[in-house]
Amino acid sequence: xxxxxxxxxxxxxxxxxxxxxxxxxxxxxxxxxxxxxxxxxxxxxxxxxxxxxxxxxxxxxxxxxxxxxxxxxxxxxxxxxxxxxxxxxxxxxxxxxxxxxxxxxxxxxxxxxxxxxxxxxxxxxxxxxxxxxxxxxxxxxxxxxxxxxxxxxxxxxxxxxxxxxxxxxxxxxxxxxxxxxxxxxxxxxxxxxxxxxxxxxxxxxxxxxxxxxxxxxxxxxxxxxxxxxxxxxxxxxxxxxxxxxxxxxxxxxxxxxxxxxxxxxxxxxxxxxxxxxxxxxxxxxxxxxxxxxxxxxxxxxxxxxxxxxxxxxxxxxxxxxxxxxxxxxxxxxxxxxxxxxxxxxxx
Numbered sequence: 470x471x472x473x474x475x476x477x478x479x480x481x482x483x484x485x486x487x488x489x490x491x492x493x494x495x496x497x498x499x500x501x502x503x504x505x506x507x508x509x510x511x512x513x514x515x516x517x518x519x520x521x522x523x524x525x526x527x528x529x530x531x532x533x534x535x536x537x538x539x540x541x542x543x544x545x546x547x548x549x550x551x552x553x554x555x556x557x558x559x560x561x562x563x564x565x566x567x568x569x570x571x572x573x574x575x576x577x578x579x580x581x582x583x584x585x586x587x588x589x590x591x592x593x594x595x596x597x598x599x600x601x602x603x604x605x606x607x608x609x610x611x612x613x614x615x616x617x618x619x620x621x622x623x624x625x626x627x628x629x630x631x632x633x634x635x636x637x638x639x640x641x642x643x644x645x646x647x648x649x650x651x652x653x654x655x656x657x658x659x660x661x662x663x664x665x666x667x668x669x670x671x672x673x674x675x676x677x678x679x680x681x682x683x684x685x686x687x688x689x690x691x692x693x694x695x696x697x698x699x700x701x702x703x704x705x706x707x708x709x710x711x712x713x714x715x716x717x718x719x720x721x722x723x724x725x726x727x728x729x730x731x732x733x734x735x736x737x738x739x740x741x742x743x744x745x746x747x748x749x750x751x752x753x754x755x756x757x758x759x760x761x762x763x764x765x766x767x768x769x770x771x772x773x774x775x776x777x778x779x780x781x782x783x784x785x786x787x788x789x790x791x792x793x794x795x796x797x798x799x800x801x802x803x804x805x806x807x808x809x810x811x812x813x814x815x816x
Contacts, residue, residue, distance in 0.1 A: 482750040483519060489746060490515070490739040493703030502713045507705030511777055515704060518782040526789040530797075533790065537603045544591045545609050548616035551580035551588065555619045575667045578619045585620035589628050589772055590780055592617060593765065596632040597787045600762045601794065621667040624772035630654055632765040639761050690728030690774070694736040701740030704777055710737075731770035731781070738776070755788055758795040762788055 490512065497503045529536050556562065558576045570577045570585055577585040595613050598605065605613075617625050637650045661668055693711075702710045728734050735744040755763040766788055775781060 502710040511704030548612040551578040551616040694733035
């Protein structure tokens with residue numbers, strides 16, 4: 470792992486990120502909000518995730534066809550189960566799931582997750598398959614789209630529509646076709662707005678500062694994170710910092726200090742320098758090779774805030790696999806071009 474770390478310069482930014490993330494312990498360990506045990510437990514978990522991210526994608530790529538089939542099967546099963554939840558709820562059929570949600574009188578599927586918006590985890594994997602040119606049959610596509618609709622989640626809708634649009638745009642060179650893509654997405658969004666009352670409520674809430682509105686959570690989380698010390702408060706201290714400081718004066722929809730945004734979450738834990746370093750790492754390493762999935766991945770940051778988690782680093786590993794795939798395909802293409810050129814010269 471050390472050989473990989475020092476052989477690829479971008480990984481040195483991750484090493485710098487880890488160092489910067491350690492600074493809150495050195496600076497604030499004697500403050501009332503700082504939990505040394507909580508910090509090192511979370512920081513140790515981050516180390517494991519980082520090492521896994523550096524090492525594992527190389528092995529997953531070697532069996533990428535099996536990986537793609539497994540992803541396709543798993544997201545299809547989760548989608549079908551979510552659809553069954555919806556049917557079972559209204560037909561009083563038996564089903565067991567600990568987490569269910571009804572908003573404004575609408576039953577919202579959660580599939581295997583705690584809340585409907587977490588279904589975005591399925592959507593991002595689906596978009597990864599689309600970026601990787603993995604074919605899904607009509608029934609698989611239909612199951613994923615239907616389950617996404619039944620979440621009645623603005624986050625899920627936004628990432629799905631935006632992701633499909635980005636893939637379409639970056640595959641097109643004709644400006645008229647690109648404009649057509651925008652028009653189709655606008656019409657689709659308009660249809661959703663007209664026929665899904667819960668989405669109307671979500672959109673109306675965007676222009677309000679009700680406790681449950683997305684705007685309140687996003688801007689409240691932003692104010693909360695940027696009100697914290699410039700070097701961050703350290704991993705494992707969100708809840709204590711929120712309760713023991715005046716940070717709770719910001720109206721965010723939480724009682725634990727957790728923010729609904731990856732960028733603001735990193736800002737809280739690793740400080741301003743940490744969030745800049747991590748963003749620079751993503752752009753330098755992936756912009757040229759994995760632009761489509763990177764844009765989708767970054768856009769999804771505004772819909773969830775769980776950075777130091779297995780799910781986040783799993784999606785980050787998919788980004789690395791896409792990079793490895795692109796580089797290897799480019800090498801193969803160059804070798805074929807050289808062979809053809811040599812053959813033509815010989816003739």
